[in-house]
Amino acid sequence: MQNTKETRGGNQRGGNMTRGAGPRGGRPDDSTPKISxxxxxxxxxxxxxxxxxxxxxxxxxxxxxxxxxxxxxxxxxxxxxxxxxxxxxxxxxxxxxxxxxxxxxxxxxxxxxxxxxxxxxxxxxxxxxxxxxxxxxxxxxxxxxxxxxxxxxxxxxxxxxxxxxxxxxxxxxxxxxxxxxxxxxxxxxxxxxxxxxxxxxxxxxxxxxxxxxxxxxxxxxxxxxxxxxxxxxxxxxxxxxxxxxxxxxxxxxxxxxxxxxxxxxxxxxxxxxxxxxxxxxxxxxxxxxxxxxxxxxxxxxxxxxxxxxxxxxxxxxxxxxxxxxxxxxxxxxxxxxxxxxxxxxxxxxxxxxxxxDADEMDETLGDYPNEPASDAKVSFKHVQFGYDDKLLMPDFNMAVEPGQMTAIVGETGAGKTTVINLLERFYDIKGGALLVNGQDIRNISRHDLRAKMAMVLQETWLFSGTIFDNIKYGNETATDEEVYAAAKAAYADDFIQKLPDGYQTILNENADNISQGQRQLLTIARAFIANPEILILDEATSNVDSRTELIVQQAMERLLKHRTSFVIAHRLSTIYDADRILVMDHGNIVESGTHQELLAQNGTYHQLYTSQFATA
CATH class of the missing domain: 1.20.1560.10 (ABC transporter type 1, transmembrane domain)
Known part of the structure; x- marks a missing residue:
């Protein structure tokens, strides 16, 4: 899980959360003001x-x-x-x-x-x-x-x-x-x-x-x-x-x-x-x-x-x-x-x-209308957003019920990651309203908002340090027993115990002294210990082999249980059981339903499915 709390390491970029989200890695600003x-x-x-x-x-x-x-x-x-x-x-x-x-x-x-x-x-x-x-x-x-x-x-x-x-x-x-x-x-x-x-x-x-x-x-x-x-x-x-x-x-x-x-x-x-x-x-x-x-x-x-x-x-x-x-x-x-x-x-x-002197994030709490009577866990209401002057989302609407697993699919650049960026307030919406538990997220501090969430990303982020500390990063107040319990729940305890130094094994800078699948299990354990209300999964199994994928999926099933979740997926086999699948194109939802309902519509989702599973 990437850190979503500003008090712990600051505002992390969330691995590849911003890919496709505007200019990345631009040249340094040459307009530095000259002073005497x-x-x-x-x-x-x-x-x-x-x-x-x-x-x-x-x-x-x-x-x-x-x-x-x-x-x-x-x-x-x-x-x-x-x-x-x-x-x-x-x-x-x-x-x-x-x-x-x-x-x-x-x-x-x-x-x-x-x-x-x-x-x-x-x-x-x-x-x-x-x-x-x-x-x-x-x-x-x-x-x-x-x-x-x-x-x-x-x-x-x-x-x-x-x-x-x-x-x-x-x-x-x-x-x-x-x-x-x-x-x-x-x-x-x-x-x-x-x-x-x-x-x-x-x-x-x-x-x-x-x-x-x-x-x-x-x-x-x-x-x-x-x-x-x-x-x-x-x-x-x-x-x-x-x-x-x-x-x-x-x-x-x-x-x-x-x-x-x-x-x-x-x-x-x-x-x-x-x-x-x-x-x-x-x-x-x-x-x-x-x-x-x-x-x-x-x-x-x-x-x-x-x-x-x-x-x-x-x-x-x-x-x-x-x-x-x-x-x-x-x-x-x-x-x-x-x-x-x-x-x-x-x-x-x-x-x-x-x-x-650069402009900081505006931490002033807004005074936008809330909907305390709302039954939805997360609501996008007529949301408008764009990274430049051009709007990527002209009128985006979505409501997610508590405990619901919502999968988001679509071609590259359709706006899948943008939805998560807005939900985490990595960027602020330009119009409409985005509500969590009936509260407009602009009325909530980023720290309090992100304390409700955890993320497991396609590209794992682990820092140089012990495995124990990397898991505990999700909740600095957790006890040792809670760390071990989180590792067991994520099916990570077995491989950790086999390492020479167990939980005190030192991960190097890129954590490449353990496998990609093991790194992913540690991020899931980190998400477990954070105990979030809302879980965000971004292609969490795409970089692992089929056998490890089964273990990772079992760990994620435990993690998803009784939690509201958003799953960004390219491999449709990972989202068959989603309560609802949203198909996005150019910042809009073009189709919505379960896996079987969308196949029956014979539309965009059906085309994505057949392109992945069609046989010669």
Missing amino acids: ITQSLKRLSVYTKKSTGLIILTAIAVLIGTLVTVLTPKVLGNTTTIIFDGVRRATGIDFTQLRLTLLILLGLYLLTFLTSFLQQRFMTVITQDITRRLRRDLKAKLNRLPIDYFDQHQNGELMSIATNDVDNIVSGLQRSLTSIISSIISAIGVFVMMLTISPLLTLVVCLMIPVMLLVTRLVTPKAQKYNGEYFGSLGQLNTQIEESLQGFTVVKSFNGTQNALAKFEHANQSMVTSGWKAVFISGLTMPMMTLVQNIVYVLIAAIGSLSVVGGTMTLGNMQAFLQYSSQFSSPLLQLAQIWGTLLSMLTSINRIFSVL
Whole structure:
């Protein structure tokens, strides 16, 4: 049974419930809204509120470390001056003052190490907390999104957003946040220190600032474009890998290895092309700034040397200024380098918030007319529905009595699965009314509605874990005895007991360490333990052999007893005993009756029957 309760794993897609139900596996949405870096960082800052204390401590550590770094060249310059003046004077070097200065210098270096360690420690805690909460919100959001969102977005793309984009933001924050703070403080502090030594040389150093702004302005648009293409290609690559692994047997059976490799290579090459362009464009800032820095450094050395010779500047101040000029250019180069990281982060933030901002399922309870006196368990009254503007069901009507088994047959695309999609509220009707126990389902929460139902599908869904846990998934409050009883009722206990670890046998990712028939029996056991009012069977025996089909049918007969049920069937031999068989075509019921009644009508059902059982 697929999970039909949003509180347990969210709104599941129900295996293949949506097949034929509109666009599946479409390309990712390329219309991601673009927002500025300021807006992006503002939205991201919501996830840092719980770490405000640590951020303040990080800022204090950065401030102290930066101030120490700014003071160090000045103290080192004083050391040079003490030695140089002592050599020139007859009295010699003042070793007492020199030792004091060196001790101060050692203390500054130790303080630099300590503040750097604390910065890294605090930032690791902050960024990992952001990672946890971002992924938590993304997972919760995906559980609240409507089915059609997943019809239009590839699984690989969504997985890439939840993993690669979150990691990109966190690693970017880890690298850039402290660097931005220290760079700004360092640039201001160094600028002040340079002014105290030589305003003229300070003016020469400041020539780097307009160059950096110009380069940034030229680089930003292209970098944003290629970053977006890169992460989009990464999502496509994930999708390609996921599809190839899931369909590995089919790929091998149809000799599709080369075709799969060609598709992978195309996606891989697309990612590489956009990736190197993004990195190259973003990286242009650094070499251009380095070139300007070297030119400025030569000018400072030339002008400073003349000042020392002319006696307007001491040798120690000259040495200190050269170090300060390097320190001033270093934060500018860091900011230029960080800019590329910020652009990459911006792309990831846009992609993440495009999911977080997507329209959710409307959980507001409606105020539609109910029919408490209705005797029908399920009623479709003049229901209208379509996946696009075109109506698939212009006027659908059906009433199912309590305990009645209703089979639905018809050609592919006739609307059989759509009936189930509407009953489970995977999609909402566009007109008319759909009632369960006399209540319009739009007046019932999806959780409460799906708690009344269980599904056994053609393609079984079992998660990685023990057989015991997979059965208990249908009812998390069930006791151990109830789990064992459900397995026995589904005729699954016999094969489970023969497994080496019994109920504690671990199923792998696709549960292919047991047979298809055994997987189906486990889903039936899961439906048993859920004890639903309404049971939905979608070709539950079509993928098993004839002998296993008999066992599965016996298990389903037990499950169907005294329950209202809907059975979607292509193999008509499985529905001979149905209380009513509905024949659908283009969203409408064209025939209705028992098996014998429909054969006697010599209509569409008769044609379906003879096409399956006619003998030569």
